[in-house]
Amino acid sequence: MTAIHLENLVKRFGAFTALKTMDLEIRDGEFMALLGPSGCGKSTTMNMIAGMEQPSEGRITFDGRDMNGVAMGRRGVGFVFQNYAIFTHMNVYDNLAYGLKVRGTPASEIDRRVKAMADFLQLTPMLDKPSAKLSVNILQRLAIGRSAIVEPAIFLLDEPLSNVDAAFRAVMRTELKHLQRQFRQTMVYVTHDQLEAMTMADRIAVMDHGVLQQVGTPLEVYNDPVNLFVADFIGSPGMNLLKGVLADSDRGLVADLGALGITAPIDPALSATARKHGIREVVYGFRPERVVLAGAGQGIAMPVTFIERIGARTVVHFGDGEQRVKAVFDNDVAVQTGETVHVAVEPGFARLFDAATGVAIREV
Numbered sequence: 001m002t003a004i005h006l007e008n009l010v011k012r013f014g015a016f017t018a019l020k021t022m023d024l025e026i027r028d029g030e031f032m033a034l035l036g037p038s039g040c041g042k043s044t045t046m047n048m049i050a051g052m053e054q055p056s057e058g059r060i061t062f063d064g065r066d067m068n069g070v071a072m073g074r075r076g077v078g079f080v081f082q083n084y085a086i087f088t089h090m091n092v093y094d095n096l097a098y099g100l101k102v103r104g105t106p107a108s109e110i111d112r113r114v115k116a117m118a119d120f121l122q123l124t125p126m127l128d129k130p131s132a133k134l135s136v137n138i139l140q141r142l143a144i145g146r147s148a149i150v151e152p153a154i155f156l157l158d159e160p161l162s163n164v165d166a167a168f169r170a171v172m173r174t175e176l177k178h179l180q181r182q183f184r185q186t187m188v189y190v191t192h193d194q195l196e197a198m199t200m201a202d203r204i205a206v207m208d209h210g211v212l213q214q215v216g217t218p219l220e221v222y223n224d225p226v227n228l229f230v231a232d233f234i235g236s237p238g239m240n241l242l243k244g245v246l247a248d249s250d251r252g253l254v255a256d257l258g259a260l261g262i263t264a265p266i267d268p269a270l271s272a273t274a275r276k277h278g279i280r281e282v283v284y285g286f287r288p289e290r291v292v293l294a295g296a297g298q299g300i301a302m303p304v305t306f307i308e309r310i311g312a313r314t315v316v317h318f319g320d321g322e323q324r325v326k327a328v329f330d331n332d333v334a335v336q337t338g339e340t341v342h343v344a345v346e347p348g349f350a351r352l353f354d355a356a357t358g359v360a361i362r363e364v
């Protein structure tokens with residue numbers, strides 16, 4: 001296990017700055033996901049940890065040791081890419097054994113570990129199969145096994161599941177988490193898929209445009225996004241984000257949600273921050289999972305425009321135009337398209353953002 005510290009990391013490719021600033025501590029044995037849209041700098045960050053790219057500024061330390069100038073092969077990292085790096089002229093057994101052989105591990109030890117890894121990844125029936133004949137799913141599983149078998153202190157995975165099919169991806173999410181629990185490696189996992197990050201990671205580093213936006217546990221980034229980017233990127237469907245203007249009323253500060261024709265009361269602690277910073281234009285956010293059906297005369301009356309039933313979950317779309325609301329219910333819900341129903345947000349689950357900066361308004 002090794003702690004990784006990225007300190008004021010910057011990466012430029014000529015005039016283009018791919019990573020504008022990155023300060024991140026990845027703890028010993030932690031599963032950290034680097035999550036963000038395509039081009040945000042995830043792979044660039046990962047390649048610098050691996051030693052494939054050198055930082056333009058800042059430094060990377062492993063357990064306090066500066067990695068600047070330390071070659072890739074001497075960093076003790078295992079790496080799995082989107083495109084599996086497998087020796088197609090070898091069978092499954094020899095691919096798994098390769099890393100141990102080059103390290104001079106005794107043959108009996110190699111045999112024991114290859115069989116244990118094959119068993120763990122359900123590759124035992126294929127051990128003597130030529131790798132060239134394997135399916136994409138099995139190849140990626142083999143690529144993971146081949147890197148994991150040498151038990152690197154740090155295991156880096158860059159979108160390892162993006163080429164495999166959906167059912168296999170779900171299986172591998174569980175297996176990768178198991179693998180990490182078993183070997184207690186420090187794992188850094190690059191993905192643009194928030195579901196992968198949410199289900200596997202201990203903490204998620206959310207990135208956008210070469211800038212780290214937020215680091216937190218899956219629940220922290222889900223419940224308390226620091227800005228509108230994180231609020232929108234995390235969650236499926238994303239957070240409901242309604243434009244509003246703050247106004248004084250006899251109920252204290254309220255957000256006038258224009259097109260919805262309602263005013264939402266603002267938590268006194270958040271009101272104090274908003275007043276202190278003179279914020280007027282806001283975005284009022286709440287998770288679709290926190291919308292509840294309210295009794296007649298309560299909440300907001302909204303027309304149901306569309307219903308998606310996805311197995312045990314139902315996504316109900318309310319309203320149209322700019323101020324639309326989505327709600328997710330765990331079970332089938334007794335509403336019909338075209339009907340007007342009353343909905344409300346569970347108390348304590350609304351979030352407020354400064355519309356000008358996109359930053360979450362927090363208690364001071």
Ligand SMILES: Nc1ncnc2c1ncn2[C@@H]1O[C@H](COP(=O)(O)OP(=O)(O)OP(=O)(O)O)[C@@H](O)[C@H]1O
Nearest residue numbers: 013016018036037038039040041042043044045192
């Ligand atoms: N060697 C390079 N030379 C020039 N630009 C590069 C180089 N490598 C990456 N970039 C650019 O840096 C930015 C970040 O790339 P990076 O691969 O880190 O993004 P990413 O978040 O991993 O996205 P993706 O999932 O699409 O790979 C992109 O705009 C990319 O085009």
